[in-house]
Amino acid sequence: MRDTQRSRPLTRRRYLAGTGVLGAALLAGCTGGNTETTAADSGGTPATDAATTTSGAKPSTGAASHAAALAPVGDVSLDSVPERVFTLYNQYADMLVAIGHGDAVNSMFVPEMAGPTMNRYYERLDGVTFEWEGLPNPYNDFSKEFLYSLDSDLHLLDPAWAVTQEGWSESDVAEITENLGPFFGNFYSGTHASPPEPYAERYQYYDLWEIFDRVAALFDERERYERLAAVHEDLLATIEADLPPESERPTAVRVTLGDGQFWTYHLNRPGFWLADTRPLAATDAFGSETWDGLWGSVGYETMAEADPDVILHLWGVTPRYEMAAIRERLRSHPVGSDLAAVENDRVYAQGMRYQGPLMNLFQIEMTAKQLYPERFGEWPGYEDGEPYPEIPAGERLFDRARVADIVTGD
Template sequence: MRSSETTRRQFIGSGAVTGGMLLAGCISGGGTDTSSGETYTVSIAPMGEVEFDGPPEEWTALLPTYADMGFALGGGQTLGIQNHARFGTDAYEELPGIEFDEDDVVELTEGGVDRELFYEMNADAHFIDPHILTHWYGWEQSDVDKVRDELGPFFGNFIRRHSDEWHDYRYYSLYEALELMAEVFQARDRYEAYVALHDDMLTTIDERLPPAEERPNAMLLYPASGSGLEFFPFRFDDGGISTKQWRDLGLTDALAETDVGHYSYTDRGTLDLETLLDIDPEVLLVRNHGGESDSEFREAVLEPLQDDPVANEVQAVQDEAVYNAGYLDQGPIINYYHTERAAKDIYPDAFADATLFDRERVAEIVSGEF
């Protein structure tokens, strides 16, 4: 048993989660000196104010977005994750002196999300939007309440996309959510350092981007079957953080002027090759291949499209402008990595020699030596 377990169990949740709550992400008590046992609260929709008596020492996320944020803020590793294959930890491999041991992270979604795994992890805090557990994985509200009351609070908001009907409360941008997480971890200095790096990255992008009329339109897709020839369509103009890099790089969403739907938990409509050809995007961005090498991606995605008589007529396929779209979820570090890779893929003439983020600086921030 951890020596801090007694005090960590003094975390207080804010009552039952209600789907219709719309709360500003205001912060009260952030920066309180917790060495004397004082508490502080951080407010996030849909939970409202959540009380902490100190930065969580052992915590879990479900989605990599919050796992990346906690790691970036010096909080250490998440105890668990939704799907190891969708967690972009290859971004950490580029940070000098920084280690992340995926073998120490529990897979939470084998056969659903078992509540007993939460008791086995025994986390101080759960950086999870509870609506994911109730809407995706069949938890009852009483399950959420019990884990919150007996183990530690929930703190999180599903901000990957903005297309789910059940999400009728406030969304946050990547850096709005990161700021709230920084208040939880009492890591304001790290947050401000990431903001500065992010601002520098966007400045470099703005300086190098070609004029708007020379930027391609692009379509973001997720394979719907093993064949690689049927896809779920995703819009990247909806504000979700999983598509932030495409907006920052000035791409036009090829779906924006169409009546093609946007993937959500309740809309699993697919896009066939005939529709793809009708839209005829200049760039194709294909997900679910994060971590693959260029040759692996080419074999799995580009070559089947080239071999299909319909798909091969699409401009992006003919130009071989079909790129690995990376992972669904991203905190600040994975976003730096995604953005630089995307810039080099889509605008090679402008960004081939560009370094959009300083790996050594990120490593210093993670380790607290800055």
């Protein structure tokens, strides 16, 4: 075990705090299971419900070339591109792939699930891939000793989330920041849940692409961010221009099938975990429900009462689930077999909530075709274990070659 109290000089390469905000502030003071509930249910009231609308990138002062600001951390500046980057939730790994720095990732959440899933999307982007084999899962040992063993230049992780974990406090975050490298992340924007009290007053909510903007700035890759953001904006414009009237939209649910129950998730609430469903604005069959945690659960009878037109099965594109087996379980259940979505073959595989920008583009396209085939073209279906399906060029909702060129630097 490494010495967690070792002395390590805080060089300009390691970390340059723009105003000393982070250190002073910190010292002032998944799938089928509810692994995030404790963190998200912590108390506190964010300072605002809206993220800043301007970029968090900081102009260069000559002292540092890689700088950005993100609540609750504040200003962070680095004097060189990070080479070893800690990630937990996979949106950050996808962000780094998107800006050409995927090889800097040194950890990720359930790599044997997330890594293949990311590559199932990247299969449709020429020259883009992610080497995930051998990466450790921080959830298996989220400790200071583990972080010291990784020796990361940057931790793409929300310190407000970190202090909700056993054995962690603000002083531990400050120690890792000083001896290794800064934290830079925002977890509670995922659902707009309340952050823990020590961070509540300085918290802000951002959307997925606002966070991506700030991460890209730390790597001096805002040009790539801006080009990808333009693709995203074009995709949203395509969706918005052809959405049917509200009265003609299907009812839908996003679920994960459990043992005799459905884990249920909202479609249209705030937060970047819904960045792929909210733009489609389907009628959420459980939209009026309020759950104690990040999701709820309902039995077959309750699902039958709602009887949604479409069932979107979260994690269906991942190796964790086989959609053929999911559909068979529903068809063989006396109540499930009578659901309209089952009868009409509208039970679809969905991706991951922990989506970065590249995943988000594919998942918006996927959801648009699943919900509105008459508007955006038929969804060809997803085959278990296979890449994201090939869609004819004329039916794609965004340009694969354009995205691939941005990611690969062409």
